[in-house]
Amino acid sequence: MALLGLLEREPSHGYDLKRDYDAYFGRGKPLPFGQVYATLGRLARDGKVLVGEAEPGAGPDRKRYVITEQGVSEVEAWLHEPVAPEPHLQTVLFVKVVLALMSGRSAEGYLDRQRAAHLQRMRELTALKRTGGLVDALLADHGLFHLEADLRWLELTAARLDALAAAVRA
Amino acid sequence: MTAETAQTAGTAQTAGSAGTAARARSDAAGALIEARDVTLAFGPTPALRGASVTVRAGEILAVMGPSGSGKSTLLHCLAGILLPDSGEILLDGRRVDTMRENARSALRRDRFGFVFQFGQLVPELSAEENVALPLLLRGIPRAEALARARTWFTRLELGATRTRRCGELSGGQAQRVALARALVARPQVLFADEPTGALDSLTGEHVMDLLVAAAREQGTTVILVTHEPRVAAYADREIIVRDGTVTSYDLAPVPPAPVAS
Ligand SMILES: Nc1ncnc2c1ncn2[C@@H]1O[C@H](COP(=O)(O)OP(=O)(O)OP(=O)(O)O)[C@@H](O)[C@H]1O
Numbered sequence A: 001m002a003l004l005g006l007l008e009r010e011p012s013h014g015y016d017l018k019r020d021y022d023a024y025f026g027r028g029k030p031l032p033f034g035q036v037y038a039t040l041g042r043l044a045r046d047g048k049v050l051v052g053e054a055e056p057g058a059g060p061d062r063k064r065y066v067i068t069e070q071g072v073s074e075v076e077a078w079l080h081e082p083v084a085p086e087p088h089l090q091t092v093l094f095v096k097v098v099l100a101l102m103s104g105r106s107a108e109g110y111l112d113r114q115r116a117a118h119l120q121r122m123r124e125l126t127a128l129k130r131t132g133g134l135v136d137a138l139l140a141d142h143g144l145f146h147l148e149a150d151l152r153w154l155e156l157t158a159a160r161l162d163a164l165a166a167a168v169r170a
Numbered sequence B: 001m002t003a004e005t006a007q008t009a010g011t012a013q014t015a016g017s018a019g020t021a022a023r024a025r026s027d028a029a030g031a032l033i034e035a036r037d038v039t040l041a042f043g044p045t046p047a048l049r050g051a052s053v054t055v056r057a058g059e060i061l062a063v064m065g066p067s068g069s070g071k072s073t074l075l076h077c078l079a080g081i082l083l084p085d086s087g088e089i090l091l092d093g094r095r096v097d098t099m100r101e102n103a104r105s106a107l108r109r110d111r112f113g114f115v116f117q118f119g120q121l122v123p124e125l126s127a128e129e130n131v132a133l134p135l136l137l138r139g140i141p142r143a144e145a146l147a148r149a150r151t152w153f154t155r156l157e158l159g160a161t162r163t164r165r166c167g168e169l170s171g172g173q174a175q176r177v178a179l180a181r182a183l184v185a186r187p188q189v190l191f192a193d194e195p196t197g198a199l200d201s202l203t204g205e206h207v208m209d210l211l212v213a214a215a216r217e218q219g220t221t222v223i224l225v226t227h228e229p230r231v232a233a234y235a236d237r238e239i240i241v242r243d244g245t246v247t248s249y250d251l252a253p254v255p256p257a258p259v260a261s
């Protein structure tokens, strides 16, 4: 989904997509070329990207990929949707925010929905804590602290959206 | 029906059981308190710019948002303490912002309870006298007021502090005493502004547990300002105040308002 989101900016070669993916989301773990082309092939099969004519010089790397209407709707829907609130999903949250801003969308609505989803899960865990035994309470607290950490990050990000947008659109 | 609920009902309606009727009616309508497009500025500083919110009877509503966004101001408007520059505040469908000051203070005394972050207890009085204060202000005889205040000390695990002066209590103890004082007169609405702000997280959660249990049992509607997600998670839903306007999310189905015993 991150590749499709990057492709939405402009038609690109596989190489460019990999380079941008590594720069923004790789975190020291570069995406193998094979995986980039496998993903693009699957997206083409599903009608989400079009593969351009091979340009002179040939080789798989010389093809340009263009996102389709269907691909755009898919990115749109994915960016809109809050992730199921589980601990340790900072990276997904981060990718969504950065992609939304890169594509000139407002990330604010997404952040609000994510925040609401997180608080809803925190309410469920709090209810469990209030009605259950000590073991339930400790487990619920573990979840609550992680969700709270995410939530604080969401709030901080919401407060810094303008600066972040300037940074990723530069 | 106790003396002061009759008094409450008296302010509200005519018949003897009007308090209950008012509650039932607002349940059906969904809204107990409403702010409609409220604006308020402190001199040149706009604190609220078109804030609207509906508080349902029996719900616990968390009010969140960044510092300086207008949460406390909104709370004070809903409680009829501050008057908006424009817009309307309604309680049970009746305008509060156009009431005369003495009618509004009667409302606060008879139907509302308050917990704030600091400086709300009278330091020279004992803990139990502090808790009895709202009852004394409603004209309940001293012996009865103190007896009713005392029942809260066991409940809030405050037995040891009952006769101590409030100036000598720890932050967590003082906060529980303040909660008892806010709830002792069985208010229809509890307004709480950062009630756990000065507490460590375990004590804060204990206070929230007690607050939620007491509110549910009494059918009290709670409006709770907090910037702590873990505190907000005790509420049924949350609204967010940003730059003086309100955003609400209704992802969660709101549980039916509990019936007051
Ligand atoms: N008595 C006052 N006089 C002048 N300005 C005020 C007064 N009370 C509040 N304000 C201003 O109104 C705005 C909203 O303040 P308010 O106290 O409602 O914010 P808040 O959301 O409760 O913040 P916090 O989380 O810090 O308590 C702020 O800009 C504040 O400086």
Ligand SMILES: [Mg+2]
Residues within 6 Å of the ligand: B071, B072, B073, B193
């Ligand atoms: Mg405040």
